[in-house]
Structures are given as structure tokens and as C-alpha cells.
Amino acid sequence: MKLDKILSENNKYLIQNYQRFPIEMVKGDGSYVWDSKGKKYLDFISGIAVNNLGHNNKKVNKAILSQVSKMLHISNLFVIKEQVNYAKELCKNKAGYKAFFCNSGTEANEAAFKLARRWGLLNGEKSKIVSFSGAFHGRTFGSLSATSPKKYRYGFYPLTPGFKSVPFNDVDKLEALVKKDKKIAAIIVEPIQGEAGVKFSSKNFLKKVESICRIYNILFIVDEVQVGIGRTGKTFCHEHYNISPDVITLAKALGGGLPCGAMLVNPKFSDFLTPGSHGTTMGGNPLSMAAGIASFKQISKRTFLESVEKKGNFFLRKLQKIENNSMIKEVRGLGLILAIEFNSDAVARKFCSYCLKKGLLVILTEKYNVRILPPLNVKIKEIDEAMKIFLDALEQIYD
Numbered sequence: 001m002k003l004d005k006i007l008s009e010n011n012k013y014l015i016q017n018y019q020r021f022p023i024e025m026v027k028g029d030g031s032y033v034w035d036s037k038g039k040k041y042l043d044f045i046s047g048i049a050v051n052n053l054g055h056n057n058k059k060v061n062k063a064i065l066s067q068v069s070k071m072l073h074i075s076n077l078f079v080i081k082e083q084v085n086y087a088k089e090l091c092k093n094k095a096g097y098k099a100f101f102c103n104s105g106t107e108a109n110e111a112a113f114k115l116a117r118r119w120g121l122l123n124g125e126k127s128k129i130v131s132f133s134g135a136f137h138g139r140t141f142g143s144l145s146a147t148s149p150k151k152y153r154y155g156f157y158p159l160t161p162g163f164k165s166v167p168f169n170d171v172d173k174l175e176a177l178v179k180k181d182k183k184i185a186a187i188i189v190e191p192i193q194g195e196a197g198v199k200f201s202s203k204n205f206l207k208k209v210e211s212i213c214r215i216y217n218i219l220f221i222v223d224e225v226q227v228g229i230g231r232t233g234k235t236f237c238h239e240h241y242n243i244s245p246d247v248i249t250l251a252k253a254l255g256g257g258l259p260c261g262a263m264l265v266n267p268k269f270s271d272f273l274t275p276g277s278h279g280t281t282m283g284g285n286p287l288s289m290a291a292g293i294a295s296f297k298q299i300s301k302r303t304f305l306e307s308v309e310k311k312g313n314f315f316l317r318k319l320q321k322i323e324n325n326s327m328i329k330e331v332r333g334l335g336l337i338l339a340i341e342f343n344s345d346a347v348a349r350k351f352c353s354y355c356l357k358k359g360l361l362v363i364l365t366e367k368y369n370v371r372i373l374p375p376l377n378v379k380i381k382e383i384d385e386a387m388k389i390f391l392d393a394l395e396q397i398y399d
């Protein structure tokens with residue numbers, strides 16, 4: 001089918017809830033993808049932090065093909081060996097933690113909120129959940145109620161009751177709230193707010209949130225849906241901050257490219273979801289598990305994570321060289337989640353359009369931030385290739 005026809009049928013048959021590029025991507029290999037007209041792109045979006053090993057990873061493909069010939073789905077009525085294996089891998093350095101598998105990030109957070117309420121019921125009848133300004137935790141009703149920007153919430157009121165929001169990185173406001181309101185069951189935080197434009201929590205902030213949770217007996221949930229699974233140069237992003245969350249939520253890269261989400265739970269809380277209290281039909285299906293394990297085993301190797309850190313530092317140093325450009329406000333990054341913050345929306349848009357024209361995929365996020373998410377096995381020469389396009393773009397769009 002010709003691209004024009006696909007585009008018109010896309011509009012005719014699909015609900016128009018996405019603003020899609022009018023491009024059909026048909027093939028990927030490593031850090032590159034090709035569209036239906038044969039144009040090659042350097043993919044520094046990675047399926048929005050999903051394809052952490054790039055496209056067409058041999059070990060992931062092999063694991064998928066081997067699982068396909070055995071079984072795709074059986075349901076959680078039965079024991080699933082692949083789930084056990086993956087949980088064991090994920091919790092290897094987290095003694096006693098247990099996993100629950102689902103299909104997406106929003107579902108992982110819903111599970112965490114339900115756990116918080118079950119636990120809270122028996123612990124002072126607490127049910128409220130606190131999140132932060134700028135936060136993005138998903139689009140189902142519970143997660144949406146913890147997601148702060150109005151643009152995601154508009155038209156969907158009333159949201160789930162019992163959710164409160166506090167300014168990001170504001171410990172005083174958080175402490176004032178939990179002192180006053182004794183019904184807070186959980187606090188959920190992203191270590192780095194990806195959708196908000198790669199906004200970092202300060203090191204002290206997460207440590208203080210943790211200590212508030214300990215003092216006031218509140219469940220500490222860290223949402224690593226975007227920044228987990230090696231993205232920042234550690235298996236889990238919270239490892240940078242010397243904290244120990246009670247619940248870690250994961251998705252995106254967790255399934256090695258297939259749909260998969262999870263929450264990992266500290267042993268103190270892991271028995272509160274009893275049989276029948278929560279579940280999913282497809283979550284943790286053998287196929288997603290097989291792909292996820294094959295991907296996670298490669299990513300979680302110490303040498304691999306060290307290479308992510310090195311390449312991230314290399315990329316950030318290169319970006320810092322353009323930071324004094326008058327159109328740029330700031331550049332930021334940790335591992336291979338990076339951002340260029342521009343001074344205006346128009347400039348950020350022109351920058352992204354130029355990159356796209358030159359065959360480089362990056363995402364425009366909140367407040368003029370261009371988010372850069374290369375595959376974690378990106379090559380140094382590919383980072384150089386992207387930097388060259390960035391430099392050209394800055395020259396071309398300067399006015």
C-alpha cells in the first residue's frame with residue numbers, strides 16, 4: 001500500500017489520539033531504522049526508551065523465536081517458569097523483593113497504588129497517594145490522578161479521589177503535607193521526570209522523601225518506567241541516589257521490545273496483595289518474559305552498564321560544548337537519557353524538524369526540551385554522527 005493511502009486510512013480507521021509523523025518505519029537494525037521510501041534514520045528515540053538494545057538484537061530475537069515454538073500464552077492460572085526466572089533476575093540484588101508482572105507502565109503504577117491502599121487499610125486506614133508537579137505516571141485513571149500536567153487530565157474529570165500533588169523537589173511542602181494529613185499511604189516519584197523534559201530530582205530530594213516515608217510510615221514508590229533497565233548507566237536509576245524504595249515500577253525496556261510492566265516489592269509489603277486481589281490476563285506471558293530476560297541479561301552486565309555510563313558522559317560533554325549557544329538554555333543528561341532545553345518552542349520545533357530531515361530521530365518534550373534516548377549499545381561514531389547533525393541544525397535555524 002502506498003504511503004498516501006496508509007495515511008488516509010490511518011485517519012479513517014484509527015482513533016486520532018496520536019500526533020504521528022507521516023512516516024512509515026518498516027525496518028530496524030542496531031541504532032538505525034528505515035522508512036517505506038528507503039530513507040535511513042539514526043534512531044535516538046528508541047521507541048521512547050523501549051528498544052534499549054536497538055533494533056534486531058540477535059539474542060532477543062533468538063529467545064523470542066525459541067519461545068514462539070513452545071507457547072505464547074497460558075494465563076496466570078498456571079505457574080510460568082519464565083516469570084519466575086525473570087523475577088529472580090530482576091531481584092538478584094534486592095534480597096526478598098518479589099515481582100508482579102503486567103503489560104505497561106501505567107499498569108505497573110496501578111498495581112503499586114492498589115498495593116499501597118491494601119497495605120494502608122491495615123495501617124491506620126491510610127489511602128492517599130502523593131505525587132509531584134510535572135510527574136507522568138500513565139493514563140489510566142489511577143495513574144492519571146498521579147500525573148500532574150493538566151493537558152493529560154483535561155476532559156477526564158472526576159479523577160480518582162485521594163491523590164495529592166506537591167511541587168517537585170520541595171521537601172518542605174511535602175513534609176508539611178504529611179505532618180498535617182495522617183491518611184497518606186504512599187508517595188510516588190520519578191528520579192528523573194522524562195515526559196516533563198528530563199528534569200532531575202536533586203540527590204538530597206530523593207533521600208529526604210525516603211526519610212519522610214520512614215518517619216511517617218508511608219510506602220515509598222519509585223517510578224522507573226522510563227529510566228530503569230540500564231538507561232542511566234545503572235540497572236535501576238535509584239541506585240544513583242543511595243535510596244531503597246519499597247516499590248519500584250518498571251515497563252518500557254523491561255520486555256526487550258515486547259509489552260511488559262512490573263512492580264518489584266520489598267518483603268515488608270509484598271504479601272498484601274493476596275490471591276484474587278489483583279491480576280491480569282496477559283501480564284507476564286511467556287513470550288514477553290523470554291524477550292525481557294534475554295534483553296535484561298545483556299543490559300545488566302557490569303561491563304555493559306559501565307559502557308552506558310562512559311558513552312553518556314561522552315555525549316553530555318559534547319552537548320555541553322553547545323550549551324553556550326544563545327538559543328539553548330541548558331543541556332542535561334545521566335547515562336543515555338539526555339536533553340537540550342531551548343529558549344523557545346519555535347526554535348525547539350525547528351531543531352527537531354531539521355534533525356528529522358537529516359535522518360535523526362529525537363523527541364520534543366515539555367517546555368522546549370528535546371529528549372535524546374539512544375539505544376544503550378549505541379556506538380561512539382553514531383553519537384558523533386548525531387552531534388554533527390545537531391551542530392548543523394543550530395547553524396541552520398539561527399535567526
Ligand SMILES: Cc1ncc(COP(=O)(O)O)c(C=O)c1O
Pocket residue numbers: 103104105106107109136137138139190194195223224225226251252
Ligand atoms: C515515568 C513513566 N511512568 C509511567 C509511564 C506510562 O507507561 P505506559 O505508557 O507503558 O503506560 C510512562 C510513559 O511514558 C513514564 O514515562
